[in-house]
Amino acid sequence: NASPDFVMFVQSVVVKRLASLVDSGLLLGGDDHDLVNPYVVQAAMELCSNQSDIPSNNLLDAKDFEMAVNCVVKQLGGIGSLSIGDNTDLIVLMHALCFLVQSKTGFTAFAKLFAENVETFISLVKFLKMSLKSSNKEIQMSTITTMMTLLSTPHSESKEFKNRSEIQRSLKSMIISKDTCYDLKHIIYLHSLEDKRGSTCLLMETLKFLECLICTPGNITTSEETVQLLKEILADNQMMICLLSHNSRPVSSTTWKLFEQIVCTSDDAFVASMSLSALQDGEGAMLRQFHSALFHPEEKQRSISAKMVAVW
Numbered sequence: 001n002a003s004p005d006f007v008m009f010v011q012s013v014v015v016k017r018l019a020s021l022v023d024s025g026l027l028l029g030g031d032d033h034d035l036v037n038p039y040v041v042q043a044a045m046e047l048c049s050n051q052s053d054i055p056s057n058n059l060l061d062a063k064d065f066e067m068a069v070n071c072v073v074k075q076l077g078g079i080g081s082l083s084i085g086d087n088t089d090l091i092v093l094m095h096a097l098c099f100l101v102q103s104k105t106g107f108t109a110f111a112k113l114f115a116e117n118v119e120t121f122i123s124l125v126k127f128l129k130m131s132l133k134s135s136n137k138e139i140q141m142s143t144i145t146t147m148m149t150l151l152s153t154p155h156s157e158s159k160e161f162k163n164r165s166e167i168q169r170s171l172k173s174m175i176i177s178k179d180t181c182y183d184l185k186h187i188i189y190l191h192s193l194e195d196k197r198g199s200t201c202l203l204m205e206t207l208k209f210l211e212c213l214i215c216t217p218g219n220i221t222t223s224e225e226t227v228q229l230l231k232e233i234l235a236d237n238q239m240m241i242c243l244l245s246h247n248s249r250p251v252s253s254t255t256w257k258l259f260e261q262i263v264c265t266s267d268d269a270f271v272a273s274m275s276l277s278a279l280q281d282g283e284g285a286m287l288r289q290f291h292s293a294l295f296h297p298e299e300k301q302r303s304i305s306a307k308m309v310a311v312w
Contacts (some may be wrong), residue, residue: 077123
C-alpha cells in the first residue's frame with residue numbers, strides 16, 4: 001500500500017496540473033509525455049481511491065481544487081459533438097473528474113460549483129448522455145464510471161459529505177432519465193453476447209452502475225420512479241438468463257444480486273407478472289430452465305436454473 005505522503009504527493013501533482021490549465025483554455029491532450037494523459041490520471045485515481053480520510057497538507061488548498069473542477073466540468077460541458085477532436089481528450093477529462101470528486105476537498109469544490117452554476121451542470125449532463133450513446137467502448141465505459149462516481153455513496157461518513165445525499169438526488173434526477181435507462185439496457189444486451197463484439201469490462205461496469213442505483217445504500221438517493229423503471233427494464237427474463245449464465249463470475253454474481261433486489265423489494269403483483277411472463281414466454285423460459293435445473297451437465301447451470309425457477 002502507498003504511504004499517505006506519497007498519495008498526497010500524487011494528488012497534488014495532478015490537481016495542480018489540472019488547475020494550471022484554467023487560464024490556458026487548452027483541452028487536455030493525450031500526449032504520452034503529458035502529466036495528465038489518461039493512463040497517468042487513471043493510475044493516480046486508482047492509487048488515491050478509498051484514501052479520502054488522508055488529511056490534506058500544504059501542497060494543496062481549496063482554490064486548487066476549485067480551479068481544477070471548474071476546468072474539467074466546463075470543458076466537458078462545452079463539448080457539443082463526439083466527432084470533433086480526439087477521443088483521448090474526452091476520456092482523460094472524465095477520468096480527471098472522477099479523480100477530483102473522490103476526495104473531500106474535490107467534492108466540496110464540485111458541490112460549490114453545482115450550487116452556484118446549475119447551467120454548467122446541465123451542460124455536463126447533456127455531454128454524459130451524449131457520450132453514453134457513443135459507439136466507442138472506451139468512451140462509454142468512462143462515461144458510466146463518471147456517472148457512478150458522481151452518484152455513488154462515499155466511503156467516508158464524515159461531515160464534509162453531509163450534503164452529498166441532497167446533491168446526489170438532484171444529479172440523479174438530471175442524469176437518470178428514461179432514455180438513459182434504455183441506453184444502459186442496450187449496452188447490456190449488446191455486450192452480454194458471447195461473441196467478439198461484447199466487452200465484459202463494459203458489461204460489468206454497467207451492472208455495477210445499476211447496482212449503485214437500486215441496491216443499498218445507493219438506492220436511498222434514487223427516486224422511487226427511477227427504481228421502478230430500472231426494475232421493469234431489468235425484469236427481462238431472456239436478458240437475465242443470459243447474464244446469469246455468463247462465463248464471467250463477477251457478471252453472473254452481480255446480476256444475481258440485482259435479480260434478488262428486484263424480487264425482494266417489489267410488490268407481489270410485480271413479481272407475479274415476472275413469473276407469468278416466464279411461463280408464457282414464447283421460447284418456454286420456465287420449462288427450459290426447469291429442464292436445465294434437472295438435467296444440464298454443468299453444475300453451475302443447474303444451480304442458476306434452479307434459482308431462477310424458484311424465484312419464478
